[in-house]
Amino acid sequence: MVLDGIMENANEKSASLSFVSSYQTCWSTNQSTGTCDLDNLNLRRQSSNPKETWLEAEIVVEGKSVAVNRSILSERSQFFRRLFNLRNDGKARYLLTDLVPHGKVGYEAFKDTLHFLYTGMIKESPPEVSTCVDDACAHFACPPAINYGIELMYASAAFQMKELVVLSEFRLLYMAGKAPVEDVIPILVAAVHCQLNMLHSYCIQRIAGSNLDNLCLEKELPDEVSREIKSLRVKSNQESEANIAEVDPMHAKIVRSIQKALDSDDVELLKLLLDVSNVTLDDAYALHYAAAYCSPKVFKAVLNMDLAGLNLKDARGRTVLHVAARRNEPEVMVTLLSKGACASETTSDGQTAVAICRRMTRRKDYIEASKQGQETNKDRLCIDVLEREMRRNSMSENLAMSSEGMDDDFQRKLDFLEEKVAFVRFFPSEARVAMEIAGADTATGLSALGQKGLSGNLKEIDLNETPSMQAKRRQLRLLTLLKIGIYILY
Known part of the structure; x- marks a missing residue:
């Protein structure tokens, strides 16, 4: 009113x-x-x-x-x-x-x-x-x-x-x-x-009166404004759950030290703090913090420690991917997805990462066409990455893998897919995204995209392979091609 x-x-x-x-x-x-x-x-x-x-x-x-x-x-x-x-x-x-x-x-x-x-x-x-x-x-x-x-x-x-x-x-x-x-x-x-x-x-x-944590206020508002909000919260006794956890002074001190180590890009100090304390990366929501405020290089280093839950939700019901979606940084998203982050996970209010990205993106930036060989707009690329990942997951779930099913018709379909994949070499941004999500080596992968035989002959027989090993090899190569191809065909 x-x-x-x-x-x-x-x-x-x-x-x-x-x-x-x-x-x-x-x-x-x-x-x-x-x-x-x-x-x-x-x-x-x-x-x-x-x-x-x-x-x-x-x-x-x-x-x-x-x-x-x-x-x-x-x-x-x-x-x-x-x-x-x-x-x-x-x-x-x-x-x-x-x-x-x-x-x-x-x-x-x-x-x-x-x-x-x-x-x-x-x-x-x-x-x-x-x-x-x-x-x-x-x-x-x-x-x-x-x-x-x-x-x-x-x-x-x-x-x-x-x-x-x-x-x-x-x-x-x-x-x-x-x-x-x-x-x-x-x-x-x-x-x-x-x-x-x-x-x-x-x-x-x-x-x-909201559930925004004090850390967010400190990072994104002028100091005097942040202090004013904190003062109001204390007076009205409306501290959020995230801030109530700061009642434990030792826990709060270690968490703050972890955040400062991330701010200074000091991953070695981060490891030391984890070793000498009983605070984990998940306790500190360190991966959420890195996704929001650190460089992609530091984020990758923390992620590769394999000590944090990819789909852990913070006090506001957001996974790391949800936090990354607000930042609109393709490299961070690709790293998360390649590690197995769930693109279909929702926030407490029902928003997926791609919905967050679409809500953050102007129409002008989304429809802006990229010219051959030039970098694609980051906002558009983030949306494409997430939408295609969700489609890929859907297709992978419905894909029946068996060596008996790989007949000549299936091989022809793979050849067609391979030709489509080859076109990605004209778009460097999309190429890097596709190769990283596929888990392929980017340097060798980009050169291979322009050549025949990326998928290999899935009907080849190695006499040293057992049937189970052969099926596993075929499945892995097919999934790699599918991961790359889904970013070109749709």
Whole structure:
């Protein structure tokens, strides 16, 4: 009810906001859609006096140059007035990263901010950057929607656009009430940077009453904010189960030492701490920690110790793969899957790792096509890896393995599969993923992908092999090819 009231208030404010400008005749607006053509606006404004080149400026956003009109922006924003007054010597060029002190503002968010400066109206958020690729999501408060709202907030605050700051704050307030608590953290960080007291207070209360552990707060929030939340928890006696475990001082000290060893990439110190204490990797949720905060190299080292449960759930009901899914790091996921992590395992609220990945990924990043020989977008690759692993598991379960079943027709099917697999050499990212999940040697495997005979002749007979050994060899080679092939065929 409180959030509904906030949004009604925001809508009233939105309806009442508009600019009164002396440049009405210069606007080029599509009357049927109510949208404004910013490029035509700039050109028509400047065409009235072509000699006034000082009216032109450009701002570079994500490598793209956006033309702006100095006169209009100076009238509507004190920030731009001061900025443009510093340079009157011809056409000025600025980098957006130099103008916005906090956060990252993308091309689409900057264009929408300009639209508000020119027209006094808010455009509907572009779906390609404000919606995720989870078909079950309503997109009210998924991470891409939140991130886009934060981008607008950072831009409007940096450009001192009070009206847009107010509206952005109300939008983020609504999202903070609807989103999973871990997605409230970036909203709180934005509130701190932009000095938004109402948003700051609401996010603090939401996180303090949640089951987010203190470690997460320490790693992802400014120190003073983390301390404020901890203080509230102590006062309200709302400590989560993970934090109650810290009542044992010695256990807490050893766990913290393990985490510090991981932070410093010191695997040898980690082994020593495990040897001299009765705390295990599972007790410290060390693999969860490494998946969230350590480099892939350190994560692999910890995983290869074979001392941690791959599908162990932490106090919030997440496996290591679920934690890795939020990070969107393909190398970490591939390492886990190759060790036998279960891709179909769900969190306490029923989310699989692939559902988490899809909820974290913008449509723009997912549909972005990769060119032959170039690296694939990490977000897309993470989703593909998890989806194909689940399909592979399903196919493997239904695959009946027997030497008698490997007839000529079956061999022809394997030859076809082998030819398809060979195409992976054109895509290095997918090649590495496929070979690592298949458990094959990457260096030799990539060269073998372009050659015939990867699968070998499964009907070969070695006189030194027993029937059981022969069946096992055939099964292993077939599964290896299937593991690689599933990443190419689907």
